[in-house]
Amino acid sequence: MNDLFDAARDRASCCTAAAMRLVPSLEGQDKITRALLNEAMTTAFGGSDADGRWTQRESFEVLELALALAMRNRSTDRLHVAHDDVLQAAVLLDRLPTQTVRSEEQIEWQQFSTPLDLAAVALILAAPMRSTRGDASRLEQIIAWAGDDFEGVIAWDEAHEMGGVAGGEGSMIAKKGSQQGIAGVVLQNRLPGARVLYASATGASEVNNLAYAVRLGLWGPETSFANREAFITEIRQGGIAAMELVARDLKATGLYTARALSFAGVEYDILRHELTPEQVEVYDAYADAWGIIHRNMEKALELTGVVDPLKGDTLNSGAKAAARSRFESCKQRFFGAVLLSCKLPTVIAAVRQHLEAGQSVVLQLVSTAEAILDRRLGELSPDERAELDLDLSPREAIIDYLQRAFPVQQMTPYRDDTGEIRSRPMFDERGTPVTNPEAEAARDDLIEQLCALPPIAAVLDGVLEHFGHDNVAEVTGYDPRRRCATTPTASAAGKTAARWSRAHAHRAKVASPLPIPVPSARATGAAISGCATGSTMSA
Known part of the structure; x- marks a missing residue:
């Protein structure tokens, strides 16, 4: 093992040495040719690529390192990236050789470096906006360019990125206001004549995220709230209903516009599923399990010092x-996933009827367990991947929660500025989080008990299992190459769930969205409705 580390260290030293030999040429005006790059590699490694001392792929990685070293040397006497840097980066890029040696893995995963000139542009547009060091900050540049009498439009795309301006409670400790949010508010205040447009898909999901919207007139003179803090406090106390009133009033005054797809011409029909006694029994078993988890979680909050x-x-x-x-x-x-699984037999029967009638069917799924799949695949060895047998049923979501989010980190008490006793996360001398052994034991015991409960079929895998992979096309934002799950009852190798079918585009389409209803504490055996079908909605 020591020989392995020594070899890796020696190779890294050779790469650094080769990069250092290229830095003077990069800082000068020399054109970086393949010959120059090969010479630096041969000198540093004591041999050529023909001798097996290094590869052409490694030479390009060394060139990337040399670029980083040269740019770091150049930036030691300045605080910010300027527009001239973009032009100089473009000139430097023309002096570099084309990287044509690419592995199959790089091509498959598009693992290529950002071009130097685009990287410089990204730095100008991103980090300097948050910086407040000196008079050369990007914020001051924008204000100086606009002038005090600026009456143009400031359009904030993805405006929710400024949502942290007011700070607030984090998952463990209080958070300060974000520099990006503060810079955005300062820009609006320094240019009072500017028109402001906020564009966001999640702008009002949390009242704290409206703190950057200083131009909406939600607080201040002639409003119901003296200041921003009063607005946030009172609206938060009102909950989602208060947030809906805010959105309604903003729409009524013309300050808020939200677009939605038209449902003109769409026909709806209710598809009912009657719960079987077996499904009721499974639902009740998991309802009892969640009650046990809840009690254990509250106990763990006491064990870890979150609660006295x-x-x-x-x-x-x-x-x-x-x-x-x-x-x-x-x-x-x-x-929600359990109820979707319960509906599966009725949905499959309805799909068959539409297919026999010469129609295409579109099923809209809320969740496909893609995140859990990625984590499970990351935990497997190559041998385990070869004999894949995964359970992606909703039960795995509970186990994933217990492993990742069940409170086990120990807290340590302290007195805050007001003299009140509070607690914060405890770390050992190496900075590693300290966990509570009793809370960990309770979590592990819960996982063992869950593994004994009956499995629940995943909806996507159930559909694929029934109709066959060649007859189902999965339209997803996730990478279809990663899907290789199995149903809870399967023990054979995993099945690929992302093959595109040869669907007939001219056939009438039926859309069946499968929503997640809010569940009651226990199943009652009553019919579950909510699977709608329509004859005119297309994919």
């Missing part, structure tokens, strides 16, 4: 809120 076990006082509100939020969100997603 004697007085019941909350010592770390951020950690407590995060733990409960993750618990509730996972529970909602789980029971």
Whole structure:
């Protein structure tokens, strides 16, 4: 093992030496030819690529390192990237050899470096906006360019990126306002005559995220709120209903526009599924399991010091809120997936009827367990991947929650500025988080109990299993090459779930969205409705 590390260290030293030989040429005006690059590599490695001392792929990686070293040397006497840097980067790029040696893996995953001139542009557009060092910050450049009498438009695309301007409670500790959000608010305040447009897909999901929208008139003189802090506090107390009132009032005054797809010509029909006694029994078993998990989670909050076990006082509100939020969100997603699985027999029967009638069917799924699949694949060895047998049923979502979000990190008490006792995460002398052994034992015991519960069929895998992979086309934002799950009852090798079918585009299409209803504590055996079909909606 020591020989292996020594060999890796020696190779890294040779790469650094070759890069250092290229730096003077990069800083000068020399054209970096293949011959110059090969000479630097041969000198550093004591032999050529023909001798097997290095590869052409490694030579281009060394060139990337040399570029980084040269740019670092150039930036030691300045704080920010300027427009001239983009022009100089473009000139330098023309002096570099074309990288034509690419592995199959690089081509498959598009693993290529960002061109030097585009990297310089990205630096100008990104980091300097947040910087406040000196008078040369990008923010000051924009304000100086616009002038005090600027009356043009400031359009904020992805405006929610400024949502952290007001700070707030984090999952463990309080967070300060983000530099990007502060810079955005400063720009609006420094240019009072400018028109402002906020564009965001998630702008009002959390009231704190509206803190950057200083031009909407939500607080201040002639409003119901004296300042931003009062607005955030009172609207947060009102919950989602208060947020809806804010959106309604903004729409009424013409300050807010939200677009949606038209449903003109769409016909709806209710597809009902009657729960079987077996499905009710499975639902109730998991409802009881979630009750046990909830009680164990509350106990773990006491064991880890998030809550005072004697007085019941909350010592770390951020950690407590995060733990409960993750618990509730996972529970909602789980029971939604369970109800989808329960509907599967009825949905499959309806799909068959439409196919026999010469129609195409589009099924809209809320979740395909892609994130869990990626994590499970990352945990497998090459041998295990060769004999793939994964369970991606909704039960895996609970186990994933317990492994990743169940509160096990130990807290340590301290007194805040007001003298109140609070708690914060504990770390050892090496900076590693300290965990509570009792909370870990409770979590592991819960995982063991869950593994004994009955499996639940994943909807996507159930559809693929029934109709066959060649007859189902998966339209997804995820990478179809990664899908290779199996149904909970399968023990053979995994099945690829992303083959495109040879669908007939001219056939009438039926869309069947499978929504996630809010579940009750226990199943009642009543019919579950909500699977709609329409004759005119296309993919």
